[in-house]
Amino acid sequence: MAKIARRSRSNSTAASLAGQTRYSSASSALDRDPRVNGLAARPLELRWHELGEVRAHAPQLMLRLADGQGVLADCTARAELSQRQRSLAAVVGEICTAVGWRHWVLGPVDPVYRPDVAWLAGYRHPRYHGGQLLVAALQEAFAEPAPLWEGVRGIRDPMLVLPALFHALCAGRLAADLGAAMHQRMPVWARQQSEDR
Numbered sequence: 001m002a003k004i005a006r007r008s009r010s011n012s013t014a015a016s017l018a019g020q021t022r023y024s025s026a027s028s029a030l031d032r033d034p035r036v037n038g039l040a041a042r043p044l045e046l047r048w049h050e051l052g053e054v055r056a057h058a059p060q061l062m063l064r065l066a067d068g069q070g071v072l073a074d075c076t077a078r079a080e081l082s083q084r085q086r087s088l089a090a091v092v093g094e095i096c097t098a099v100g101w102r103h104w105v106l107g108p109v110d111p112v113y114r115p116d117v118a119w120l121a122g123y124r125h126p127r128y129h130g131g132q133l134l135v136a137a138l139q140e141a142f143a144e145p146a147p148l149w150e151g152v153r154g155i156r157d158p159m160l161v162l163p164a165l166f167h168a169l170c171a172g173r174l175a176a177d178l179g180a181a182m183h184q185r186m187p188v189w190a191r192q193q194s195e196d197r
Contacts (some may be wrong), residue, residue: 148183
């Protein structure tokens with residue numbers, strides 16, 4: 001059985017994880033995932049005995065899912081895991097199962113998606129919300145998929161509307177294909193409550 005040694009915790013999201021590119025990219029993507037309610041960077045260290053030695057590993061992220069489930073996650077730079085990474089993932093997976101959690105190994109984030117999501121994360125702060133009238137106007141303008149710029153100009157001054165639109169995209173109230181580079185003609189649409197992000 002593993003002992004869990006607590007380390008510093010953060011209840012904030014990707015904004016506080018900027019030091020490590022591998023997991024700040026993953027955390028930016030997870031920040032948009034509707035299954036994830038909270039995340040922390042390196043919140044604990046796992047220790048176990050293996051072949052007469054004490055082994056230790058600090059997973060890069062801990063997630064709290066919307067259903068209350070806990071997940072420890074490790075991020076890799078490559079899609080394929082080395083033998084050492086597979087062995088470590090198996091042990092961490094067993095430890096997580098023993099305490100009722102899950103373990104995810106997250107591969108690299110898509111190189112187009114990553115900068116789009118990182119840029120949108122700059123609009124996550126509530127100051128960009130825009131107020132209920134602007135939120136309602138965005139929902140109406142993009143009730144059906146429409147080019148970003150046309151929807152924005154149809155509401156009012158783009159300097160007022162764009163930050164609220166980016167906030168809504170970041171928060172998941174509006175959607176767009178972030179697997180392609182963002183541009184003024186990209187289709188944007190209002191997300192339904194049950195729609196997956």
